Amino acid sequence: MKIQKKLQIIALSFLIAVSVTCILISRNIFTNIIKEQITNNLINTAQSRAEHIKTFLDLEKEMVKQSSESIVFRELLLSTEEEESYPVKFNKVMQRLQNTAQVGEYTYDSFVLDTKGTVIASSYEEDIGQDKSNDTYFLGGKEDVFIKGVYISSHKQRKTLAFSAPILDEDNKLLGVIVFRVSAEPLFKITTNHSGLGETGEAYLVNKDGYMITPSRFIDEVILKQKVDLKDIEVPSLAEPPDTSPKEEVDIIKDYRGIEVLSVHTHIPEMNWHLIAEIDVEEAFAPVTKLTQTLILVFVIILLFSILISSFTSRTITRPLRRLYEGIKEIMKGNLNYKVSNTSTDEVGQLSRAFDEMTVNLKKSREELEEYSRNLEKKVKERTRDLEIDIEKRKKTEKELDKSQQEFASLFTGNPEALVYIDEKSNILDINSRFTQLFGYSLKEIKGKNINSELIHPSVESIEEGKILEKIVLSKGYVSRRKIRRKKDGTLFPVSISASPIMINNQVKGILGLYEDITEQVQNEERLQDYLKEIKKDRKNLKRLSKKLINTQEEERRKISETIHDDIGQNITAIKINISVIEEAIKSHAFHKLKERLLETKSQLEQVFEQLRKLNIDLRSPLLRDLGLVPALSAYVNSYKKRENIDIDFEVINLKKRLNKEIEIVIFRIVQEAFTNISKHACADNIYLRLENKKSKVCVLIKDNGKGFNTKNVSDLEELSNGLGLIEMRERIETIGGNLDIKSSLRKGTQLLIEMPVALQLSLEIPVGLGDELLVK
Known part of the structure; x- marks a missing residue:
């Protein structure tokens, strides 16, 4: 094969490998960036809309509370219809209620209830006398300021919020309840503001029953009609403190239309509402698809150009020599304007540049005189033009000065x-x-x-x-x-x-x-400083865990290296020696020695296979991958029992299906870690292992009757773990929603209890013979 062809093949192969790698890496990085940007945007949108809604509710609550403290309502409720002053007090209350309904930006109706729930005064006179004793705004308003969620008002068929507050006398005794009916339109304006949500993004409110209470961007008439599946939303219990911050990682779920979306939500605890912000997955990741197509197109174009360029590579190698030869002939003929130099740094390039310097020195004096003459004439023309420009600028400046003085007053006031x-x-x-x-x-x-x-x-x-x-x-x-x-x-x-x-x-x-x-700006800066402190704290924790992971990787590599060198390497060396002896025996026809050597070689090969199988199980159990946690633990328990001569009771309760893959790996590694610590440190002769499914969580209990340790000493905990360590294992369990509890005391054994949320997958059938001691309930 010619050198030219070899160069072309090498260059094109390298280009293809680099391009494919760059496309894959770029796509992955860009996907992560897009997802992070969408997450931040949705979180900010959810936070902003939730804050606006809380502000609106707080303002309306404050208005109804202030009205409930008015002496006008108190005097009417303390009076009776038989009193002469009752009509005057009644008219004052009616005027006050009508003014509230007319002046309020969103309040369209207000009325007063007595202690029996009867309307005694209302901005709509036809409501007077109606019984509202069973309505939630009366029942809740008797205790404190109360908000009745979005409902369809029977009075005007309007989507309404009701705010109520108790009217108390000077001894804090209940006199009645004042109620404001407020239009839900402000909530609709807040949630239907689609700025920053693209073409398919939207934000909407869902009440505690799972029904939408604000309009949809895509479907008409959904308020209190469209049901939203809340199974992917964590609803906080009443015992937990309210957490209104959105989830920090976006979820990909199907929305109420059945379309996959990126979604975040935040909880409004006062009303037990959920504010959901989401955007279609197709729109969110459209830039990633476009980038991939562009990169592939660029790769094809570059590949075509590379083919063309590589075809001429061999010819360009000889071109400088040919040009130098032609230049030398021209200079010998007296053509001092001919240039033979090139940009190469080799000897040919240096020689060509030396010839060029020789011709330049001959022409230098004449060119300098011609250049000086041209520059002098050019400077005279430029100076004349500058003077003309200065005169025009001065005239223009004077006009602009007059105009600016006239505009100053209007700019100042406006x-x-x-x-x-x-x-x-x-x-x-x-x-x-x-x-x-x-x-x-x-x-x-x-x-x-x-x-x-x-x-x-x-x-x-x-x-x-x-x-x-x-x-x-x-x-x-x-x-x-x-x-x-x-x-x-x-x-x-x-x-x-x-x-x-x-x-x-x-x-x-x-x-x-x-x-x-700059009040708002200062508040934002203070919040930013708090965020930066949290970020620094998180980075410090990540660095600590990363360092521990690196050390663990190195320790695992060291163990593998020692196993290969000390165990497998020695057996392979012995096999090599036996093969040499067998070869010599065959050459010398000493066949009586072959059987013994062959049997010895077979035994050594079986040892190598067993060592490789054990190493493979330590790295990743194939039973765990193919059959699941219970068969893998059963096989591991039998192997450990034979190897360490320790009695083990293994019990499985109410676990008929496989768990989530990640949970199975965590449990298997913790059992390995615990059994290794028991054999190294506990001096135990009995171990009890129980795996139990308790409805929403799976529990793992490991107990031994060894010498135990002091759980209050952190250094003892670190010493017991030859992998990530029990402290780091606790962090890993907590990241998937579980927890690890360690109980131990000196000379009384050790107990590990792991609890984590259960996620069942395929049906589990335990193969016969994997665990003779296994008890399944």
């Missing part, structure tokens, strides 16, 4: 941020409307007053800082600071202050100050 204009003595000359909104002062109230006073400063120290700030502005020209300021009503809040001097004819005529309310 600026979205608070602006104040003070003179060189810090007296206030003008403010815009935003300043009035932010601080509560009108221009009439503070015009002419010194800004470095108690108007907006919370303390004497703040006033002094303000004076220093003005000095910095006048000396440096611009300054930006974060400070605390006070509103007219005494409220303190953080602001970002930007100030710059106003210069007219190079003289300071005042200072323009801009105040921006």
Whole structure:
């Protein structure tokens, strides 16, 4: 094969291998990035919508609570219809209720119930006298502020929330209940805001019964009609503290339409609602599919170009020599403009560049004179053009200056941020409307007053800082600071202050100050610092576990190496010697020696096979993979019993099906770890192993009658584990929702109890003969 063909095959093979690897790695990385971005976006969306809903509920609760404390309602409930003042009190209450229904942004009906649940006053007079004693807003409102979830109001057939609160006398005795009917439209606006959710994303609320209580993006008329499967949602118990934060990892489930979606949810404990944010899987991972197609197309294009390039590789090797030869002939003819140099760094390239330098030196003087003449003429033209441009710029600047002075007033008054204009003595000359909104002062109230006073400063120290700030502005020209300021009503809040001097004819005529309310920004920064602290803590834990995993891998490799070298290697060496002896016996026709050597070789081969089988079982039991946990443990128990001469009782209770693969591996490794520790440290002669299925969880109990240890000593726990360690095993069990309990005392044996959530798979049939001591119940 020619060198040219060899180079082409090597280059193309390398290119194909690298390209395929890059495509697979890129797809995997991009898939993880997309999933992480979608997860973060859905979590942020769920958190934001949940906070808005809580804010709306809290505001409405506060309104009904404040109304329940009004003396107007209390006086009516303390009066009787026979009193002369009763009509006056009744009219006041009616007027108050009607005003509440008219003025409230979402409240469309309000009424008062007496202690028997009868409507005695209502913004709708036709409701007076109705019995509401069995309604939940009356029963719940007698105790405290109560919210009745979304329902269809029979009064106006509107989707409604009801807020109720008790009306108490001075001795906190119940007089009645006030109820506000509020439109559920604000909830719909919050959840139907699809910003950041793409074309198929949506957020919706589900009540405690699993029915949607906000509109769907895809189906009409779903409120209180569409049932949502909550089996994938963890509903917190009443004994647990409320956790409203969304799940940190997105789930791929089928939604109420039967379509696969990426979904997160958050719980609103007060109403026992679930806010679900989700997006279709097809839309979420569309960029991954597109990237894969693009990478394949790029790979094909690169492959075609590589084929073309490699075809010319051999010819390009001789091309520099041919060009150098032609250049030398041209220079010999007197053509000093011909260039023979190339970019190569070998001897041919150095020689060609030396010829070029020779021709350049001959032409240098003449070219320098010509270049100088051309540059001089060019500079004259450029200078003339610059003068013309300067004149035009000056005229344009004068026009823009006039225009900017006219626009300053409109920009000042229309600026979205608070602006104040003070003179060189810090007296206030003008403010815009935003300043009035932010601080509560009108221009009439503070015009002419010194800004470095108690108007907006919370303390004497703040006033002094303000004076220093003005000095910095006048000396440096611009300054930006974060400070605390006070509103007219005494409220303190953080602001970002930007100030710059106003210069007219190079003289300071005042200072323009801009105040921006950064309350929300400061709160976000504080939350960000808390998040960073949590992230640092998590990274520290991950580094510790990673280090332990690396050490464990090295220890397993060392064990495998020792087994191969010490056991298998010695047997193979003996087999090699026997084969040599057999070969010599055959050559010398000493056949009487062959049988003994062959039997010895066969025995050594059986030992090698048994050592390899044991090593394979230690690394990964084939019974565990093919038949499941119970057969694998049964075989391991029999092998351990014969090897260590320890009596073992193995019991299986109520486990007829296979467990989840990950749970089976964890249980099998823990049993191996525990049995290894017993043989090394416990000095026990009896072990009890029980595997039991208890409805929603599987329990593993391991007990021995050995010498035991002190469970309060962490170093003792670490010493007992030659793998990940019992402490790290506990972390691994907890990551799949389980827990590990260790009980031991000196000279009284050790007990390990593992509990983890059960996930059954295929039916389990235990092969006969795997465990004579196995008892299945």
